[in-house]
Amino acid sequence: MKFRIKHECRGRIRVEIVQPRMTLEQADCLEAWLQALPDVSRAIVHERTRCAIIEYEGDRQALLESLKGFSYQTQASGELSPVHSSRALNRTYEEKLVGKAVFKAVRSLFFPASLRAAYAVVKAIPYLFRAVRCLLRGHLRVEVLDGISIGLSILRRDFDTAGSVMFLLSLGELLEEWTHKKSVDDLARSMSLNIDRVWLKTEDGEVLVPLHQIQTGDRVAIRMGGMVPLDGLLVEGEVMVNQASLTGESSPVPKRPGSSVYAGTVVEEGECVLQVTQQSGQGRYDKIVAMIEQSEQLKAAAENRASHLADRLVPYTLAGSGLVYLLTRNTTRALSVLMVDFSCALKLSMPLAVLSAMGEASRFHVTVKGGKYLEAVAQADTIIFDKTGTLTHASPMVAQVISFSGRDEGEMLRLAACLEEHFPHSMANAVVQAARDRGLAHEEMHSQVEYLVAHGISSTVDGQRVIIGSAHFVFEDESCVIPPEERNVFDSLPGEFSHLYLAVGGVLAAVICISDPLRAEAADAVAALRKLGVSKIVMLTGDSERTAAAIAAQVGADEYRSEVLPEDKAHFVQAEREQGRTVVMIGDGINDSPALSAANVGVAISDGAAIAREIADITIAADDLFELVKLRALSAALMGRIHSNYRFVIGFNGSLIVLGALGVLAPATSAMLHNLSTLGVSLRNMTNLLPSKT
The missing domain is CATH 3.40.50.1000 (HAD superfamily/HAD-like)
Structure with a gap:
């Protein structure tokens, strides 16, 4: 790849890619490839300017050499590209937002009054229709206020006020829709799978292979505690599957041969073999999006309170407008009150604040x-x-292997790794990594592996029962014995380490000491x-x-x-x-x-x-427990923002109502200030709650 260095400082470089234009797919591919480089801590690619901003910690020249060797066509980079990207979504809404603002300016500057009036009448029809529909259903909601205020402005032939109100309402709706979809998209992608390798069933046994090599029709083995990597059909075994991430149901569901299982669900009990029916993660992503959008139970109580309060305030706004008209017989003052409502700001700002906070949390991992x-x-x-x-x-290490009965330490570690590699846990990973570091191949040589939660693993090797796990599991549950002549060795095991006990044929064969700093x-x-x-x-x-x-x-x-x-x-x-x-x-x-x-x-x-x-x-x-601190600070800041939203919305809009009733503010001014304040609160809620380096 050809590129130019546009700017650089210590640990940060901005390069311009030399090509006529960059597609969204190419930008996603390059960004994913850069972020996968070991020395790159952060990378952002801007497709419009064809620039990449790279923050790195390693050698500058090595980074540039790697970038020179990059190609969009290589298989490796293609595999790194995300199945779903927010880049296209952002581009769509950016263009909509700019287009709406430009068209508003063109209408105001160049359309004659008659054409602006006709446009306002046509655009008002959907708002009036929604207001009538709410009234027919016996609901007094913000749509009724919008419809009445727009309708009265048109009846008074104040088409510019009606047009401004509709523009600001549509602008707020567009920003809410954009933020909602972006937050849901970020959340769904962050909940996507993080599985690199799976156990493929072959004629010669199980083989650990990269996920991207799995084809439709292949058979994959999944054991208790494992995540289902791909959509498939259960062909062997009976299991209990937790499907909460897709269906929201908290109880595990029984699955038997012939049942469908879905990527991202987890096997809680048992083990099984599934036949793959879908290779990509698109099915899971779409299901997660549907679940998030439909799940009202995930809303914060503050969101629900805001929504209910907003609906309850609509009748009071209508009554206030009617009372002002009865007292003053002034339509303008009554309309000034009607142009202001609490509902719009409350209903719009609270969900935006929560969704924006969820998106900000994802930036803190x-x-x-x-x-x-x-x-x-x-x-x-x-x-x-x-x-x-x-x-x-998170990555404990094997500090020592103590063998018994003259057994070889390396052989015992290899045997332990053979069992532990089936079950992802930090201590199991430590055993597998230690065997790998010592060059100990631990190919499959055992029969069916059984995992007992919080206790250990059992299998059969060369006709003998082999178990590994806690002291309670090995000595109490399984009644294994310690070689009598080596009791003193057992009693002097180093106390500063955690211990995994390996027994063969009912006799302690080794103790693996785990350093867990x-x-x-x-x-x-x-x-x-x-x-x-x-x-x-x-x-x-x-x-x-x-x-x-x-x-x-x-x-x-x-x-x-x-x-x-x-x-x-x-x-x-x-x-x-x-x-x-x-x-x-x-x-x-x-x-x-x-x-x-x-x-x-x-x-x-x-x-x-x-x-x-x-x-x-x-x-x-x-990586860092301070992510919990950031989470706590972010949550507290979110609740503080929500409470400040309440205070501002009620105080500012209450002031507008009073000024409108007194005749200080005209209807157009009330509408403009109300909608601008709603837009301002919404935009504020889309900003970060915490400094980026908190």
Whole structure:
């Protein structure tokens, strides 16, 4: 690719792509490719100017060499292009907005009065029709006020006032529609799949392959806790599937051979094989969009209050206008009051504020599934953390492998990785990565793998039962034994690590020591949450009392619970809620999903188990716990903005009504100020709540 460097400073460069024009698809492709580069922290491509702004942390020359080698035609870059992009949506509404403003200016400057009047009458018909329809249905809503004010202006032959009112109303509707669609689009894409590889069933067994290689008709294996990567037909196994992200239903649904399963749903129980019927993610995206747009239950209570208040105020506005006419017999004063209503600003500004906040959250790598969850986060007084993968580092490492009975350490690690690679969890990923780092190939050599939530994994290798998991699972549930001659080795296991126990044939074969260091920012993030009004911080973990106490002290938690099972976490959350607390639960594993469901708001770590992300109301990236601080600050700022909207709308429009009734403001002026204030509030609600570097 040819390009020119237009401007650069340390860590940032702007280049102009040398080509006649850039299509929307090419801009999306280039932007996705740039963002996938390891040293690029942020990239934006502007298709109109054919410029790319790149923020990077690595070597400048290496970046430029990579950019030189880019091609739109390469398969790799094509695979990176998003299935859905907001670029085309933004272009459409930008053109509509500019076109509407230009046409308004042309009408005002060049149309004769008679033509402006005819245009106003024609454009008024839909508004009058909507007003009549509301009245026939017995509803007094903002459409009635709009229709009456526009109709009276036309009857008074004040066509310019009628035209201005309709222009401002249509402008507000366009901005609301644009923001709503953009926010829904951003939310749907952020909820899209993040699956790189899947288990393909072949004649020789299961093979781990990249997702893009899967073709229609291929068979894919999915185990408990795994996300369904593609739409398909169940051909083997019986499972319980969580479909909340598509249907909104909270209870898992049974699926048997012959049933359809959909991309993005999660297998809660059992394991299965599906036959792929649809390759792309378009079906899932469209279903998510439909679910978001139809789901009234995800609205914030503040939105619903604003909508109901707006409708309740319409009769008072009509009564006020009638009263002014009866007292003054002045049509102009009555019309000045009628031109002003509270409904328009309240109904328009509140949804825009919430949707804009959800979009802003996505820029902080936070995905929010509904406005009511932001409101709940703002009101939360209790935050409960799972320890592993949440307060501790998201990528634990294998620190040591201690083998028993003379077994080879490398062989034991290879065997452990063979079982663990089927189940995505931070500790399982650590085992698989350790085997990969040591060059230990762990090809499939076991029979069916069974996963027991919060306990461990079992399988059969060379006719012997092999299990890996917690001490409770291995020694109590499975009654495995420790080689008597090595009891002293077992008793002296290093206490600073978490332990995974591997047993073969009922005898302990190895202990894998996992280093799970505390996140560097954990204590500071907890302190920042306290400053933002969170009064109680709790840590829950399945680890031992000693480990739990040490971690809780380091992060500054008020309480902690050790050696807890998934149901214990859920019971603790429920008990807190029964005491009247608003609870946020943060976790990343399959064993956290009951607690995530029980909380007022469930927050999942994005690289945790698929079922945790599915059940959670909010998902944050795994990079930095300060995303929680930003989420809390954003939620609080949203509620502050909503309350300020109430104060401004009621105060400003109340003043306009008084001035109109006194004859100080003409109807056209009242209409202009009212609609401009509504537009101003709406535009303000589309701005960021937090500084970009907060």
